[in-house]
Amino acid sequence: MTPTTRHPAPQLRARSTRLVVAGIIALSAVLGGCSASGDDMSAADEGGTSGALGGDARSGTAEQPADGSVEQAASTSDADRQVIQTGDVRMTVKDPLDAADAVVVLAEGAGGRVDDRSEHAATKDDVGTAELTIRLPADEVSRAVDGLRELGTIDELNLTSEDVTGTAQDLDARIRALQLSVARMEDLLTRATTNEQLIAAESALTERQSSLEQLQSERARLAEKVRLSTIHVVLYGPELAPVAPVEPETGPQSFLDGLAAGWAALVDVASGLAIVVGVLLPWLAFGGAVAALVVAAVRWNRRRRATGPIGQPAPAVVTSVPGPAPSVSPDEHEPR
Structure with missing residues (x-):
């Protein structure tokens, strides 16, 4: 009889799958608690980070003074x-x-x-x-x-x-939580045994790394605004000097001023007349030409009437010239 050999591969595969699912559920629970209050989240993340990674995750948090004095605590809080x-x-x-x-x-x-x-x-x-x-x-x-x-x-x-301060603490807490999540996903990725586990771990790791980089960039911009203040400066020159009012022109004050004013007026009138003549000259020339044509037409018409038909002299017009009135003797009209 041939001995039968049992293969534990299906059991190992099921156990690995359950381990990956449990890790993803735990990470989801950690990420879901990131929106809690800044102090509680910071404390929880610091404890988890110290336990999992063996490091001190309490950077950026104010430590309680050794002597417990309120003044030192207040000064430390103001510094942060x-x-x-x-x-x-x-x-x-x-x-x-x-x-x-x-x-x-x-x-x-x-x-x-x-x-x-x-x-x-x-x-x-x-x-x-x-x-x-x-x-x-x-x-x-x-x-x-x-x-x-x-x-x-x-x-x-x-x-x-x-x-x-609250915004910065919230960003710091979310960044620490994502750093812890990325570290766990990297550990799960190294322990993946199947292609399905490898793909799921890589997808989750990529998503968390992208979120971590986005939060780190936002935190860096906030730190830049805190480190360097922004001042907008506007510079204006002095006001313009007021413009002196223009004095109204006055009339001539002497004989020479009157002579100059009269000559200037004469020149202005002559210039105006020259402009008027220049404007009317083309119209006068055109009107003269039309008048010449009309006169020529009228003369030609009279000459044609006086000449009559072509080749025949015009009939003589006899006009009666009254002769001298007959003399009347005054005796003829007197009564006899």
Whole structure:
């Protein structure tokens, strides 16, 4: 009889599948608790990270002072605050372009930079302007404002602060949770025995790594805003001088002034008449030509009537000329 051999492969495969499913369920539970309060989540993540990875995950959290004094605890809490500072400054300076160069030197000397800059030169109808957006370290804002006062007159100054400590702690907690999740998924990936397990682990690992990179990028942007304050500076030139009113013209004050005014008027009239003659001359020429044609036509018509038919003289027109009246004797009319 041939001995039968039992293969444990199906049992190992089922056990590995259950292990992967259990790991994914545990990771889902960990990720679902990321939206809890910042302090509780930080404590839970720190404990889990210390237990699983053997490291200290309490970076960025305030430690309780050894002596338990309230003053030291308050100072430590203030040091850990994450604050974003922004400001708007409106100034009047002698030369906006030169003042803009001085603002650039001031920002770079304080360890900052200039993000945006635009300039507009002065004209006879408008004052010159310059606008700059500078980024300064948070602890250099006050000294930078004092430096701006030396460039001109500050007409308007607005500085605002936004406390983003809670947002930063929440991002840190979510990042630590995802780092722990990525480490576990990498461990599961190394222990995968089938293609299905390998594909599932790689898909979950890729998704968590993408989420981790997104959170890290958001945290880096927040840290950049906290580290460098944003100040928008607008520089205006001095106001334009008022335009002197134009005095009305007065009449001539002497004989020579009157003579000059009369001559100028005569020249103006002569120029106007010359312009009128120049405008009417073409019309006069055209009218003369039409009148000449009309006169020629009338003469030709009279001549044709006087001549009669062609080749025959016109009949003589006999007109009776009254003769002298007969003399009448005065005796014929007198009564006898």
